[in-house]
Amino acid sequence: MARRVSAVRLRRRRSSGLKVYQANLELRGDPARVITRCFLPGYAGAVERICQRVAALPEDEVNRLLGRLLERYAARHKHIAAVFERNCAQATAGRCADPSFSPARRQLLGAYFTMEYCFESVALFNPSIVPHPDQSGLPEGCCRFILSLRACGEGHVSSIEFRTGGVTRDGRIWLDPVSPYTASESRHPDQRYEKHPFRLKLGEMGAYNPLAEQVLAELGESFQLDELERAIERHRGNSHDSEYVRQTLDSLAWLARSNYHLEFPEDSALSERVIFPVSENEARGIEDARFVRFVDDDGRVEYFATYSAYNGLRVLPQFIETSDFRRFKIVTLNGRYAQHKGMALFPRRIDGRYLMIARVDGENLYLLPSDNRHFWNEAELLQQPRQPWEFVQIGNCGSPLETPAGWLVITHGVGPLRQYCLGALLLDRDDPARVIGQLAEPLIGPDGAEVAGHVPGAVYSCGGLIHGGLLVIPYACADTVTRIALVPLDDLLDRLLR
Numbered sequence: 001m002a003r004r005v006s007a008v009r010l011r012r013r014r015s016s017g018l019k020v021y022q023a024n025l026e027l028r029g030d031p032a033r034v035i036t037r038c039f040l041p042g043y044a045g046a047v048e049r050i051c052q053r054v055a056a057l058p059e060d061e062v063n064r065l066l067g068r069l070l071e072r073y074a075a076r077h078k079h080i081a082a083v084f085e086r087n088c089a090q091a092t093a094g095r096c097a098d099p100s101f102s103p104a105r106r107q108l109l110g111a112y113f114t115m116e117y118c119f120e121s122v123a124l125f126n127p128s129i130v131p132h133p134d135q136s137g138l139p140e141g142c143c144r145f146i147l148s149l150r151a152c153g154e155g156h157v158s159s160i161e162f163r164t165g166g167v168t169r170d171g172r173i174w175l176d177p178v179s180p181y182t183a184s185e186s187r188h189p190d191q192r193y194e195k196h197p198f199r200l201k202l203g204e205m206g207a208y209n210p211l212a213e214q215v216l217a218e219l220g221e222s223f224q225l226d227e228l229e230r231a232i233e234r235h236r237g238n239s240h241d242s243e244y245v246r247q248t249l250d251s252l253a254w255l256a257r258s259n260y261h262l263e264f265p266e267d268s269a270l271s272e273r274v275i276f277p278v279s280e281n282e283a284r285g286i287e288d289a290r291f292v293r294f295v296d297d298d299g300r301v302e303y304f305a306t307y308s309a310y311n312g313l314r315v316l317p318q319f320i321e322t323s324d325f326r327r328f329k330i331v332t333l334n335g336r337y338a339q340h341k342g343m344a345l346f347p348r349r350i351d352g353r354y355l356m357i358a359r360v361d362g363e364n365l366y367l368l369p370s371d372n373r374h375f376w377n378e379a380e381l382l383q384q385p386r387q388p389w390e391f392v393q394i395g396n397c398g399s400p401l402e403t404p405a406g407w408l409v410i411t412h413g414v415g416p417l418r419q420y421c422l423g424a425l426l427l428d429r430d431d432p433a434r435v436i437g438q439l440a441e442p443l444i445g446p447d448g449a450e451v452a453g454h455v456p457g458a459v460y461s462c463g464g465l466i467h468g469g470l471l472v473i474p475y476a477c478a479d480t481v482t483r484i485a486l487v488p489l490d491d492l493l494d495r496l497l498r
Contacts, residue, residue: 017441017495018443018487018488018491018492018495019487019488019491020443020444020485020486020487021171021485021486021487022483022484022485022486023173023483023484023485023486025173025175025483025484026481026482026483027124027127027149027163027175027481027482027483028124028480028481028482029120029121029122029123029124029151029152029153030120030121030124030178031118031120031121032118033118033119033120033178033182034076034077034116034117034118034119034182035116035117035119035182035184035274035276036077036080036083036087036114036115036116036117036182036184037114037115037116037117037276038086038087038090038091038113038114038115039087039091039113039114039115040091040113047091047092047096047113048096050109050112050113051092051096051097051098051109052096054105054108054109054112055098055101055105057105057108059102059104059105062102062104062105062108063104065108066104066107066108066111069084069108069111075180076116076180076181077181077182077184078181078183078184078265078268078272079184081107082184083110083114083184084106084107084108084109084110084111084114085103085106085107085110086110086184087110087111087113087114088106088107088109088110088113089110090113091110091113092109092113097109117153117154117276118153118154119151119153119157119159119161119182119274119276120151120152120153120161121152121153121154122152122153122154122156122454123150123151123152123453123454123479123480123481124149124150124151124152124161124481124482125149125150125152125460125476125477125479125480125481125482126149126150126287126288126460126461126462126476126479126482127147127148127149127150127461127462127463127474127475127476127482128147128148128289128290128291128305128398128461128462128463128474129145129146129147129148129291129463129464129465129472129474130145130146130148130291130292130293130303130463130465131143131144131145131146131293131465132144132145132146132164133301133303133323133324133325138166139168141168141169141170141468142166142167142168142169143166143167143465143467143468144164144165144166145164145165145166145167145465145472146162146163146164146270146291146325147162147163147164147165147175147474148160148161148162148289148291148305148462149161149162149163149482150286150287150288150289150462150476151274152285152479156285157277157284157285158277158285158286158287158310159274159275159276159277159285159286160274160275160286160289160307161271161273161274161275162270162271162273162325163175163176163178163270163271164176164270164271167467167468167470167472168468169467169468169469170468171468171470171486173472173484173486176271178271179269179271179272181268181269181272182272182273182274183264183265183268183269183272183273183274184265185262185263185264185273185274185275185276186262186263186264187260187261187262187278188260188261188262188263189225189256189257189259189260190225190256190259190260190261190331192222192223192224192225193222193223193224193225193228193256193259194221194222195216195219195220195221195222195223196221197334198216198255198256199213199216200334201255201332201334202251202252202255204334204335204336204338204339205251205255205314205316207247207248207251207252207255209244209248211235211244211245211248211249212248212251212252214235215228215231215232215235215248215249215252216231218231218234219231225256225257228252228253228256229253229256232249232252232253235249236249254311254316255332258309258316258318258330258331258332259330259331259332260278260330261327261328261329261330262275262327262328262330263326263327263328264326264327266326268326270325273325273326275320275328277309282309282310282311282318283310283311283312284310284311284312285309285310286307286308286309286310286318287307287308287309287310287341288307288308288341288342288462289305289306289307289320289462290305290306290307290342290343290344290345290396290398290399290462290463291303291304291305291320291399291462291463292304292305292344292345292346292347292398292399292463293347294345294347294348295347295348296348296349297348297349297352301323302321302322302323303320303321303322303323303325304319304320304321304345304373305319305320306318306319306320306333306343306344306345306356307320308341315340315341316332317332317333317338317339317340317341317343318330318331318332318333319331319332319333319373319374331374332374333374333375333376334374334375334376335370335375335376335377336376336377336379337358337360337366337368337376337377337378337379338375338376339360340358340359340360340361340362341359342358342359342395342396343356343357343358343368343376344356344357344358344396344398344399344400344463345373345399346399346400346407346432347399347400347401347402348402350430350432352371353369353370353371354369354370354371354372354373355367355368355369355370355432356368356369356370356376357382357396357399357400357409358376358379358396359393359394359395359396360379362393363384363385363392363393363394364381364382364383364384364385364393364394365381365382365383365384365394365395365396365411365425366379366380366381366382367379367380367382367432367433368380380433382427382433382435383411383425383435383438385413386438387413387423387438387440387441388415388416389413389415389416389419389421389423389441389442389445390411390412390413390414390415390421390423391413391414391415392413392414392415392418393413393414394411394412394413394414394423395411395412395413396409396410396411396412397409397410397411397412397422397460397461397462397463397464397473397475398410398461398462398463398464399463400427400432401464401465401466401471402429403466403489403493404429405426405429405493405496405497406426406427406428406429406436406437407426407427407428407429407432408424408425408426408466408471408492408493408496409424409425409426409427410422410423410424410443410461410463410464410473411423411424411425412459412460412461413442417457418457418458419445419446419457419458420446420455420457420458420459420460421442421443421444421445421446421459422442422443422444422445422459422460422461422473422475423438423439423442423443424437424438424439424443424492424496425437425438425439425496426438426493426496426497436496436497437493437496437497437498438496439495439496443487443492444459444473444475444485445459446458446459446477446478451477451478452478452480453477453478453479453480453481454478454479454480455478455479455480456478457478458476458477458478458479459475459476459477460475460476460479461473461474461475461476466489469488469489469490470486470487470488470489471486471487471488471489471492472484472485472486473485473486473487
């Protein structure tokens with residue numbers, strides 16, 4: 001049964017005068033939730049030696065050891081034997097696992113190349129919220145939603161996970177129980193690339209140089225991933241493997257592997273699905289996904305999200321496409337202005353064009369129009385910091401929300417002591433480049449328990465929704481915990497239009 005939580009605590013912000021209702025719930029990271037990852041020891045010859053040691057075990061010892069592992073970990077992971085099989089194949093790549101190995105010996109070998117990772121042990125924060133694709137079976141006036149969250153684990157590596165729940169017309173919130181399991185995904189990298197956009201993206205990354213062109217010159221106008229990988233390997237070791245060579249070749253591989261598909265088992269619950277960084281461009285994390293329910297001109301509904309892929313050196317804006325939250329397509333965003341964090345797509349086209357709101361210079365909000373949702377080469381300044389609580393920078397907190405009065409944009413502003421507050425803008429419905437309203441004071445600012453955490457004084461969101469005359473805003477406190485606030489929409493619009 002769903003755990004129902006009512007929004008009963010009322011908080012009146014003296015600064016804005018608006019009533020903000022606080023749901024009496026919070027989401028915190030659970031160190032008991034873990035996923036399995038393939039583990040490869042970093043020292044030379046380790047895989048081969050582990051294979052040899054497992055090969056030397058008597059078969060009855062293999063069965064005994066494997067039985068203990070399956071008994072211990074079956075309660076934590078679905079299909080753990082299949083996980084061991086897959087990691088055996090991935091780790092050995094057919095090099096050292098003897099074909100005569102029994103299924104039990106292969107699974108035991110795979111267990112040595114498997115590790116658990118607690119993906120939300122540090123924090124659970126920066127949420128976005130969208131209506132669920134399935135609204136069937138609900139009481140009248142209810143909306144089922146999907147909440148996406150940035151989960152942070154050991155080493156502060158971030159991933160994306162999900163919750164489901166609902167909201168009633170009068171603002172009662174419930175969250176569905178979280179599965180004790182996590183689901184293992186199938187990942188499929190894109191296999192073919194076009195040279196021209198590939199070359200342009202390298203230029204945007206600052207990685208297009210004579211060596212990159214030498215590598216690309218060996219390929220056709222359309223090339224496959226394995227062809228690029230072979231060309232890259234032919235240039236390894238040039239110039240004594242200088243930093244210039246390493247960075248260029250790594251950038252080529254990084255860009256190619258940034259485009260891939262994920263698919264989760266059909267019988268997995270949404271709370272079991274974790275989009276974990278698996279490619280070089282995401283090695284240090286997947287940050288701040290902004291999901292939006294997008295309705296195209298022909299009525300077709302898809303769900304898109306932008307997020308920041310971080311490899312420790314560069315941030316690459318990425319784009320997620322899905323219709324069912326089980327199959328995900330991940331691609332890089334291209335164009336002169338697809339270079340920074342905080343891009344958020346409007347939920348429909350306007351005058352036949354896609355629109356994005358973004359902070360392309362790190363300080364101000366811009367409006368980006370495009371005929372292709374993967375390419376962003378135009379930008380128009382929308383709003384500069386105006387209020388004292390946003391003098392450092394202003395950014396969006398997710399996709400604009402359409403209202404009869406205009407496009408409602410939840411913003412974040414950074415002020416003294418690098419405190420983050422939530423604000424709001426109202427854009428003209430027919431001409432979103434025109435700002436017609438802005439809150440003079442924060443909508444939600446850090447106070448009390450919202451101040452303490454990994455990033456003190458930070459209140460942040462990646463997207464809200466409107467239901468039953470209420471603005472529902474899930475938001476993070478101090479990059480640590482997630483809460484949900486509700487604001488009467490008419491009151492907010494009235495304040496913006498004054």
